[in-house]
Amino acid sequence: MNVPNLNPVLTLADVTRVHGVGAAQVHALRGITFTARPGELVAVMGPSGSGKSTLLHLAGGLDKPTAGDVIIDGTSVVGLSQTQRARLRRTTVGYVFQDFNLIPALTAAENVALPQELDGVRAGVARAAAIAALDEVGIADLADRYPDDMSGGQQQRIAIARAIVGDRRLILADEPTGALDTETGEEILQLLRARCDAGAAGVLVTHEPRHAAWADRVVFLRDGLVVDESGGRSMQGPDDLLSEEALR
């Protein structure tokens, strides 16, 4: 996709994140700069321990940088209180995790409506938005079913509906296809892609080059640094970085 030069929904500006203190310090990110613009899906790849999850946590406002700035939808997270960050997350950021993270005691629609209701949206309005989101991912007919009575692919569709409900502009996905078979995994990536094509910015952490091929760009991390960037859908990264072995 040809992504127009719009203001980024997400910017990490020269971000460093150090975990731990003293001798136990780990430099998870060492001054990286990263953006995701509306309409753009950016894949993040790299070996275990390279800083991918740390990047995603910062991108979602779950964590703050040790140095540098993280700007989500025009707001710098550095100066925000925990409550303000939580609100920014609920209104702007949607997460999709490998293990779905659904609440088993709630139906599909209730799972999707929950973030809106936590934000004070009236139940009827939140349900209508939830049904619309479930419709977008193709399972509106399963709205009143419980996650345990659904397939893995259907459960991940609920998680995607929950991530996009209320028109959230930044979608963060951490190995969202890990628990799914190949075909179902591709369907999930197609949904993420469609949401980005509709104007959201997406960040996809993945070990699979064939999944990264859905992205507009691929950013390769190693030891907390961006070591390479390449086009996704016509991806031609360095062979050593793309080999399955190097990425695990």
Ligand SMILES: Nc1ncnc2c1ncn2[C@@H]1O[C@H](COP(=O)(O)OP(=O)(O)OP(=O)(O)O)[C@@H](O)[C@H]1O
């Ligand atoms: N809370 C923490 N406390 C201390 N060190 C941490 C913490 N979180 C991450 N790290 C360290 O920071 C580095 C980057 O970790 P991170 O989880 O971001 O990597 P990753 O690329 O997501 O790895 P994986 O693919 O295995 O999930 C690693 O060396 C890790 O051990």
